[in-house]
Amino acid sequence: MPANPRFRRVVRIGPVQVGTYYDGRGREKHSAVCTAPRCGFSADYDSRTAAELAARTHRCRAR
Numbered sequence: 001m002p003a004n005p006r007f008r009r010v011v012r013i014g015p016v017q018v019g020t021y022y023d024g025r026g027r028e029k030h031s032a033v034c035t036a037p038r039c040g041f042s043a044d045y046d047s048r049t050a051a052e053l054a055a056r057t058h059r060c061r062a063r
């Protein structure tokens, strides 16, 4: 689960959550975070499309 309380528009794609937030400089960032306990995948992207694509193509190693 993203610990960031500013996450907005959170959607779940498989085991991966995608959320949008503003970084410290007010820029929109998009995170893909895998919720599987032993996976630990987490990445930031500049576009929502890229984050959702990463979530869809994520191969979860916890499985």
Ligand SMILES: [Zn+2]
Pocket: 015, 034, 035, 036, 039, 040, 041, 058, 059, 060, 061, 062
């Ligand atoms: Zn995973």
